[in-house]
Every structure is written in structure tokens, then in C-alpha cells.
């Protein structure tokens with residue numbers, strides 16, 4: 001279990017993380033989205049014990065992470081800016097990882113280098129950007145650590161490799177109950193594999209929610225009646241957005257879907273359509289209700 005408690009991190013007079021709290025259960029794939037400079041890398045560096053928070057605590061399985069080899073043994077971190085020893089091959093890097101991680105799995109390392117089609121005897125400095133990222137992923141997945149943190153790792157991979165890495169991560173979570181944090185600029189990049197999604201904006205955690213709950217607790221309703229009506233007719237619902245044109249009303253409702261449908265049907269509408277929201281829509285509305293503009297906080301793909 002990961003417990004980050006009121007984390008605060010500044011660089012001179014600049015606040016990179018401001019009172020960030022989150023608890024991540026074992027076996028969870030936790031996606032963290034945020035724009036450039038939101039604080040995603042800083043947060044992962046605090047969680048992996050690279051940075052000491054100025055205030056607050058980062059715990060892994062109840063162990064304070066900073067300067068704690070026992071906690072660090074449980075974590076592997078694929079940083080945004082990758083580092084390999086100068087002139088090193090994948091085999092040489094694997095030896096380094098094996099000396100640091102007790103559970104380093106050589107059979108898996110060999111299997112993954114084959115699967116990704118990388119030559120373990122070739123100097124990594126001659127690999128392409130995407131291949132370097134693959135090399136870092138192979139090393140991380142071979143450590144067999146319980147906690148794996150990937151900083152914008154998918155963003156630099158082509159679609160085929162991205163799907164392969166997502167599949168491998170999901171398998172590890174299912175088989176080993178690993179806990180994974182992935183960061184990205186793009187919500188769409190994360191929504192298909194994450195159980196939980198968080199949005200970091202200007203160093204603050206503005207949203208942190210279960211994906212299923214996000215997807216099911218809000219929905220769009222389009223309803224029309226023969227007779228005249230206005231918003232007051234729907235007072236019993238928790239409406240977060242409302243728009244009416246003539247006899248047709250469109251609204252976003254927060255609540256239990258089945259219960260809401262039954263209540264609407266009892267009103268004998270002429271038309272009733274209940275549609276799910278995309279995660280992007282949910283994030284937009286949640287952000288707006290918090291007084292933020294979603295598009296300024298995140299890359300929205302059109």
C-alpha cells in the first residue's frame with residue numbers, strides 16, 4: 001500500500017507539490033494525468049525516495065521511503081529522462097539491476113528482450129529513443145518489484161509497443177498483485193488500463209477517483225415533454241449542468257442511474273435518452289465544478 005500524506009515540495013521559492021495526499025491500494029493501476037510542470041515527476045521522485053518532501057510523508061507498506069533501502073528494494077522507477085551507464089549494453093544494465101534488486105528475474109529479462117526484439121549485446125547509446133524506453137521497461141519488469149512507477153513511459157512508444165507494455169503491466173498486476181503508477185499528459189493514454197485516475201494541476205491534486213465510479217456516477221439525460229416545463233421540474237435530481245431549448249432539456253446528473261431512469265419514466269416523457277459520459281467529459285465537468293478549466297490543465301485530443 002502506498003500512503004502519501006500532505007506532501008509538500010519546493011525548489012527554492014517555487015512550490016512544485018502542495019499538500020498532495022493519496023492512498024493507493026495493492027494491485028491497483030493508478031494513472032496520474034497533468035500538463036507540463038504539474039508536478040507528476042516530482043511526485044514520483046518523492047514516492048521513490050529520490051526527493052525528501054519538505055513536509056508530509058511517503059510510505060510504502062508502512063515504510064518511510066526516503067533513505068530507506070528496505071523500502072527502495074520494493075520500488076522500480078522508470079523516469080521520464082532515462083539514464084544508462086555510458087556505453088552500456090542491456091546485459092550490462094541488467095547486471096547492475098540484478099546487483100540492486102534481490103528478486104531480479106534473469107529468465108524474464110531474456111524472454112522480454114526477445115519479445116521486444118532488442119539485442120542485449122548492443123550498446124544502448126545506439127538505440128532509438130523508443131528503443132531506449134523499451135530497454136528501461138524491460139529492466140523494470142525484470143526486477144519483479146511490487147511497486148512500479150512509469151513516468152510518461154507510454155508517451156514515447158509507438159501504438160504496438162504501447163499495447164504490448166500495457167498488456168505486460170496488466171499481467172503483472174493480475175499475477176503478482178503489483179501496484180503501478182503511470183503518468184501521462186493524456187487522459188486517453190491511461191483510461192483503458194487504470195483502475196484509478198488522479199489529476200495533478202499546478203502542484204495540487206484536484207481529482208482522485210475510482211475509474212468505474214467516475215464512469216457510472218454521472219450521465220447525460222435528454223428529456224422532452226409535451227407540456228411546458230422548466231428546470232424546477234427536476235429539483236429532486238443532483239444536476240450539474242442544465243440546458244433547455246423549447247420542449248427538450250439536456251442535463252448532466254450525478255447519482256444512481258437506474259433510480260434516475262425510473263423517476264424520469266414516471267414523469268411520462270415524450271423522449272428519454274440516458275447516455276454515459278466519456279472520461280474526458282467527466283474530468284471536464286468535475287474540473288469546472290472545482291473552478292478550473294479542464295483544457296488548461298490537460299492535453300485534450302481532438
Ligand SMILES: Nc1ncnc2c1ncn2[C@@H]1O[C@H](COP(=O)(O)OP(=O)(O)OP(=O)(O)O)[C@@H](O)[C@H]1O
Pocket residue numbers: 011014015016034035036037038039040041042043080185
Ligand atoms: N530539480 C528541480 N529544480 C528546480 N525546479 C524543479 C526541479 N524539478 C522540478 N522543478 C519544477 O517543478 C515543477 C514541476 O515539475 P515536474 O517535472 O514534476 O512536472 P511534470 O508534471 O512531470 O511535468 P512534465 O509533464 O513537463 O514532465 C516545474 O515547474 C519544474 O520546473
